[in-house]
Amino acid sequence: MDSPVQTSTLHLDRPFRLDSGDIIRGLTVAYETYGEPNSARDNAILIEHALSGSAHAAFFHRGDPKPGWWDAMIGPGKAFDTDRYFVICSNVLGGCNGTSGPSSRNPATGKPYALSFPPVSIRDMVEVQRMLLAHLGIERLRSIAGGSMGGMQALQFFADYPSLFDSFICIASTMRHSAQQIAFNEVGRRAVMADPRWNGGDYYGDVPPEGGLSVARMIGHITYISEKMMQEKFGRLRKGKDDRAVFRPSFEVEHYLDYQGIAFVRRFDANSYLYITSAIDNFDLVSSISGANRCRGENRARGTGIDAMRKKKGLVISFTSDWLYPTQQSHDIVRFFSGLNASVSFAEIETDHGHDAFLTDIEGQTLIIRSFLDALIP
Amino acid sequence: MIPEQTHSIIEQWIEPESRVLDLGCGDGSLLSRLVRDRRVEGIGVEISQDMIVKCLANGISVYQADIDRGLSQWDDLSFDFVILNATLQVIHRPHGLINEMLRVGRSAIISVSNFGFVRNRIRVFFDGRISREVRITGSWHNTPVIRFVSLEEFLHSLHEMDIDIVDARYFLPWGGVMKTRAVLDNLLVKGAVFMLKRET
Structure with missing residues (x-):
């Protein structure tokens, strides 16, 4: 085809x-x-x-x-x-x-x-x-x-x-789902809801809660791969070392999660994330x-x-x-x-x-x- | 022991439409035969993914597991027959496994290759080593075959474990089969297959 x-x-x-x-x-x-x-x-x-x-x-x-x-x-x-x-x-x-x-x-x-x-x-x-x-x-x-x-x-x-x-x-x-699986999903949902832009779910036509949703996705991505794979892929490698701002992502793994989070908010609705993860937990x-x-x-x-x-x-x-x-x-x-x-x-x-x-x-x-x-x- | 010979004896023992668990089922050829000729509901257990793929392609339901780690996946008496054919020699804890077989199944069917068979003894005596036929593949350090049991020793184990022999076939060289034990069988029998039940 x-x-x-x-x-x-x-x-x-x-x-x-x-x-x-x-x-x-x-x-x-x-x-x-x-x-x-x-x-x-x-x-x-x-x-x-x-x-x-x-x-x-x-x-x-x-x-x-x-x-x-x-x-x-x-x-x-x-x-x-x-x-x-x-x-x-x-x-x-x-x-x-x-x-x-x-x-x-x-x-x-x-x-x-x-x-x-x-x-x-x-x-x-x-x-x-x-x-x-x-x-x-x-x-x-x-x-x-x-x-x-x-x-x-x-x-x-x-x-x-x-x-x-x-x-x-x-x-x-x-x-x-086990308690642990529910717990991870709940942290993801809380990240979305803690973002002021979430606004009780009423954000359409405005800026969506991108910060919260990307954090939720970052947590998800940690659970989607194994510790061994993460270690082999990123270890303690750093990227962009002459960045003077404090707490800017410097480890490779931070950049990876950041990228995953941003890629996700571009294509996914924060409320859908809440509805679907709840369906999974229930x-x-x-x-x-x-x-x-x-x-x-x-x-x-x-x-x-x-x-x-x-x-x-x-x-x-x-x-x-x-x-x-x-x-x-x-x-x-x-x-x-x-x-x-x-x-x-x-x-x-x-x-x-x-x-x-x-x-x-x-x-x-x-x-x-x-x-x-x-x-x-x- | 030729597989065909053992397979046809096992087939005679298996009641039609019974539930069968085949431990170390390989490519599923015995189970395929039992499904076709005895209409059993069968499931195989295999550790190797290559064999899993072959079983699935043969339409055999198969469970990937290491049987040395027990059969805790199955409830008591979930099967009519639990088969361990041409597999005993690779088992780390044979007593534990035989007990498990008789927990999840009403009857156990086990085939044994007799290390006491005269040809094996001669090989050890003259060459000072275990024959390739016994070891099946590899060398002493990497063959999966780790159990060298004689007929005598196996029967002693069954007695110790309070397990009854319901039926048996003893294979002689050149194709002969006996239903009962005979003089010097630990020397003359190549291998045997047993149907076992827990003593009641």
């Missing part, structure tokens, strides 16, 4: 009801597709993005030298082979890259929602994608795959609608599929879904140096889905790249995922 791809938008006419009961009117969903559906329309794979991702998962947009966020994994001959699979990726609910979120215009007021946007959950994100699949005429998917928060969506969607999927692929993720797969007040999914209570999971396949991947989503959390995922009679495989990839390995360690993931997908062929 040499020609550029573009993001499409689905406009939902009817009000969208969230799991909390809140309603969103005029919902929009940004999505991209790569490859073609086969005649049986059973070769679709849904890709789920992580915290800061977008619908632009692969290939190039016209005039943009940077490809989509998982381009190394999606394309002809790649892990998700677009010559064989119809690959779909959409921006999550609450995001800021085309799908409705706090920076979207509220049709009732004509102004951005800001904090009047209802809180969203991982389940709400996948429900929106269910609407998208219906729109695309896809009734059965070969697989659903994602890393980090993308893995959470994959687990939630698969657990809610097992008969929709032949398999799931969950990379560097968890069924629920995500708890086990209680969400067994809860009494459950109103979504094929099976209202845990236990009745077991037959639907029989013969379904799962693939869980973790990375040895990922201390943000440690391997034990992947073990727990395998254990849980095996208990529901799914047939789940597990691989732990040896790497120094930490959590970000799901974006950077392509070779190992490609071998594993390709073999897994190949064997699914009916």
